[in-house]
Amino acid sequence: MSERLEDIAQALVADGKGILAADESSGTIKKRFDSIALDSTEENRRDYREMLFRSPAMKTAISGVILYDETLRQKAADGTPLVDLIKAAGAVPGIKVDKGAQPMPGFPGEKITEGLDGLRGRLEEYHKLGARFAKWRAVIDIADGIPTWGCVKANAHALARYAALCQEAGLVPIVEPEVLMDGPTASHDIDRCYEVTEWTLNTVFDELFEARVMLEGMVLKPNMVIAGKNAPKQASAAEVAEKTVRCLKSTVPAAVPGIAFLSGGQSDEQATENLSLMNAMGPLPWKLTFSYGRALQAAALKAWGGKRENVAAAQRAFDHRARMNGLAAKGLWRADLETAA
Numbered sequence: 001m002s003e004r005l006e007d008i009a010q011a012l013v014a015d016g017k018g019i020l021a022a023d024e025s026s027g028t029i030k031k032r033f034d035s036i037a038l039d040s041t042e043e044n045r046r047d048y049r050e051m052l053f054r055s056p057a058m059k060t061a062i063s064g065v066i067l068y069d070e071t072l073r074q075k076a077a078d079g080t081p082l083v084d085l086i087k088a089a090g091a092v093p094g095i096k097v098d099k100g101a102q103p104m105p106g107f108p109g110e111k112i113t114e115g116l117d118g119l120r121g122r123l124e125e126y127h128k129l130g131a132r133f134a135k136w137r138a139v140i141d142i143a144d145g146i147p148t149w150g151c152v153k154a155n156a157h158a159l160a161r162y163a164a165l166c167q168e169a170g171l172v173p174i175v176e177p178e179v180l181m182d183g184p185t186a187s188h189d190i191d192r193c194y195e196v197t198e199w200t201l202n203t204v205f206d207e208l209f210e211a212r213v214m215l216e217g218m219v220l221k222p223n224m225v226i227a228g229k230n231a232p233k234q235a236s237a238a239e240v241a242e243k244t245v246r247c248l249k250s251t252v253p254a255a256v257p258g259i260a261f262l263s264g265g266q267s268d269e270q271a272t273e274n275l276s277l278m279n280a281m282g283p284l285p286w287k288l289t290f291s292y293g294r295a296l297q298a299a300a301l302k303a304w305g306g307k308r309e310n311v312a313a314a315q316r317a318f319d320h321r322a323r324m325n326g327l328a329a330k331g332l333w334r335a336d337l338e339t340a341a
């Protein structure tokens with residue numbers, strides 16, 4: 001595969017494919033395993049991810065996989081590095097490189113993502129281990145009086161510093177400024193989400209420009225424009241699609257090859273339907289696809305339940321979800337396909 005950043009970015013948003021976000025940190029994967037009453041051991045984490053990476057849909061609907069540091073170094077039960085399973089399926093291995101969102105000093109209720117110190121050296125090692133793209137997630141919450149300009153600006157600046165370092169190291173940066181739909185309050189309506197997302201994305205692209213990031217060699221991973229999960233009035237899928245596309249058109253330069261959404265707490269089907277409606281509104285200046293964690297894995301995790309005898313059923317559940325989202329990336333998903341054999 002080509003090592004050019006532009007080519008890797010294009011591969012990540014190839015027609016009908018999207019990204020599997022399997023980069024849950026040790027804390028997050030423990031929460032996921034708690035839901036199926038399974039201990040979060042290194043072996044269980046390996047078995048779970050190996051099950052996903054060996055699924056047939058990896059070849060047809062998944063362009064890249066975001067890994068956590070541990071997974072990038074792990075081997076399958078038969079000794080094959082997990083990275084090689086991903087490559088054999090024709091997908092690009094990626095790596096989460098931020099060190100998590102921490103309380104931002106002086107800004108109560110807000111967070112700043114850490115991980116820039118020593119990042120240049122870590123990226124060099126990740127490239128040697130086979131990663132060709134990276135992810136950094138900034139978290140912007142909405143509540144009374146927040147976000148503040150200080151928080152939006154600091155997070156956008158860190159994203160731009162990270163993106164520039166990635167490109168220097170030969171990795172495509174996935175730039176993820178997530179305006180939360182499931183923060184501690186999450187009672188904002190869709191129009192407030194629009195306003196904050198527009199502000200955040202404008203600030204991020206200003207910072208990317210100032211940091212001399214090549215837009216052709218990156219992928220944006222934003223939230224959809226959507227009401228908070230506790231909002232009394234939830235927006236329809238048509239409204240989410242229309243407002244998200246409008247917001248992105250007014251903030252994301254056409255030089256960016258693709259936008260891969262996070263699912264952020266939407267139900268599996270909601271995340272698929274919204275994406276499909278947006279693609280059906282085309283032509284659009286960039287590819288629109290998925291980089292889902294929960295909305296791609298929830299059904300598979302449940303079907304697996306940590307038991308070897310459930311691997312085939314779990315892979316079927318994962319394949320189905322990946323296929324539905326692959327169709328949504330082309331604007332071709334329909335509700336009746338969810339139940340069709």
Ligand code: 13P
Pocket residue numbers: 021137176262263264265291292293294295
């Ligand atoms: P969700 O799709 O579960 O929001 O996860 C995507 C992700 O990678 C968040 O950083």
